Amino acid sequence: MIDLKTLDVLQVALLLCLTVVAMTVTCPIAQAQPRTMYKPQDIENARQNLERYEWAQAIVRAWEGRVQYAMEQDREFFEELISELTPGNSSGQYCPVCINPVTRTGGNLTWSVTEPDTLVCSQCGTVYPNADYPETGVLEARRMGQTFTYYQTPEERALGPDATAKERAEHAFWWLGNRPQATSFSGLIRWRRVQWAIGQTLPLAKLYTLTGDIAYAERVA
Known part of the structure; x- marks a missing residue:
């Protein structure tokens, strides 16, 4: 037989269970909110603005102009545009023809x-890659299985392959004062290609969202 104390405990436990079930059934389920930058209401407002206002239409025309070249290309163009080799960077990449002997900096490419x-120098118009300015420096990234090349000044090349980093720094181009910097025309080209491709994605996505034109989405995919 179950004593009164045990019965009271069972009754309390049953009451708690029923309470939990009732709360589960009667409480509304919270709807997940979008985590994107632009919420559905923002998109609807943008579509209405596009229909009503010239300033909104001007913004969209600017986006269309920005992606015009991308819209004229096929998928093969984009696949060839992005190299398997890691891109370089845009910092401290100078034109050797325009190099300043004091600051060791030159024209922008x-x-x-x-x-x-x-690449084309903004000051003298020299085009790179250029046979007169070969990328004789080599950097092996063994763990990545990649090899990078960069331009060396004639003084750097004269030091030979066994020169120390300190010796090379005495003749290299500078960046941010007197920091030696390797100029890689090939690396900068890869960087600019990637930078351009990434820059197309947001205006293409916005145009697809506002117009529903599937061609914009296809260029992003």
Whole structure:
């Protein structure tokens, strides 16, 4: 037989269980909120603004102009644009022709997606890669299984392959004062290619969201 004390405990436990079940059934289920930057209401407002206002239409036209070249290319173009080799960077990449002997800095190297394999100096117009300025420096990233090349000044090359980093720094280009910097035309080209491709994704996504044109989504995919 169950004594009264045990019965009271069972009754309390049953009451708690029923309470939990009732709360589960009657309480509304919280809806997950979007975690994106632009919420559905923001998108709807943007679509209405596009229909009503010239300033909104001007913004969209600017996006369309920005992605025009991308829209004219096929998938093969984008696949070839991005190299398997890790890109370089844009910091301290100078034109050897315009190098200042005091600061060891030179003209900036510009890039265009319509000529994706070359760089052009903004000051003197020299085009790179250039046979007169070969990338004779080699950096082996063995763990990555990659090899990077960079330009060396004539003084650097004259030191030979066994020169120390300190010896090379005495003749290398500088960046941020007197920090030696390796200029890699090939690395900068890879960087600009990736930078351009990434820069296309947001305006393409916005245009697809506002217009529903599947062609914009296909370029992003």
